[in-house]
Amino acid sequence: FFFFNDTATTEIYTEQIVGSVRCVQETGMEIRDKLVNFVGEKVRALRIENPGQFNNVSVIRTNAMRHISNYFRRGQLLKLFFCFPDPHFKKSHERRRIINTGLLTEYAYILRPKGRLYAITDVKNLHEWHVQHLDNHKLFRKLSEEELKDDPCIELMWNETEEGKKVARNNGHKFYVVYERV
Numbered sequence: 001f002f003f004f005n006d007t008a009t010t011e012i013y014t015e016q017i018v019g020s021v022r023c024v025q026e027t028g029m030e031i032r033d034k035l036v037n038f039v040g041e042k043v044r045a046l047r048i049e050n051p052g053q054f055n056n057v058s059v060i061r062t063n064a065m066r067h068i069s070n071y072f073r074r075g076q077l078l079k080l081f082f083c084f085p086d087p088h089f090k091k092s093h094e095r096r097r098i099i100n101t102g103l104l105t106e107y108a109y110i111l112r113p114k115g116r117l118y119a120i121t122d123v124k125n126l127h128e129w130h131v132q133h134l135d136n137h138k139l140f141r142k143l144s145e146e147e148l149k150d151d152p153c154i155e156l157m158w159n160e161t162e163e164g165k166k167v168a169r170n171n172g173h174k175f176y177v178v179y180e181r182v
Helices: 007-020 033-049 064-071 091-096 101-110 124-135 152-160 162-169
Strands: 002-005 026-030 057-061 077-083 111-121 140-142 175-181
Touching: 026 033, 026 064, 033 057, 064 101, 077 101, 077 152, 101 111, 101 124, 111 124, 111 152, 124 140, 124 175, 152 162, 152 175
Parallel strands: 002 026, 002 077, 026 057, 077 111
Antiparallel strands: 111 175, 140 175
16 A cells, blocks of 8 residues: 555554555655654554564655655555645645646556545545546546445545544545546
């Protein structure tokens, strides 16, 4: 799995998904030093509390929007998570959004066929942006509710991330989409 989201979210996913879903490697990418250090400490604490476990979990300080293809080979990833990314509200900053036409092509390159891309946000406008760009990309197909009914990642992304819990506490709305690499 590859996690790209706020680092508090990364910590929860590493704790929850490793125990319930078989995986080879989980990597979080973040550009901010403070958050990378926070996640690194959480991972180290999990390794101490659970000897022999969580050795497949890591976090890297990098700008994934620029360098993601330097870290992963073609078709290497099973899942990509974009949890509560920065919405970049200003029209002039939309190009900075983590899901855009150019980056979707890179994500398709590193995702294996039938790999999944998950996106969750509490900003309706950003959710609509995600859907619009993913719908218009020929290498992604939106999954139906029926196809997602047994996917444990949906509930974890919805209920177990720090940002997801914060939105629930504030009675906010959450919007998610899941697409499959064709």
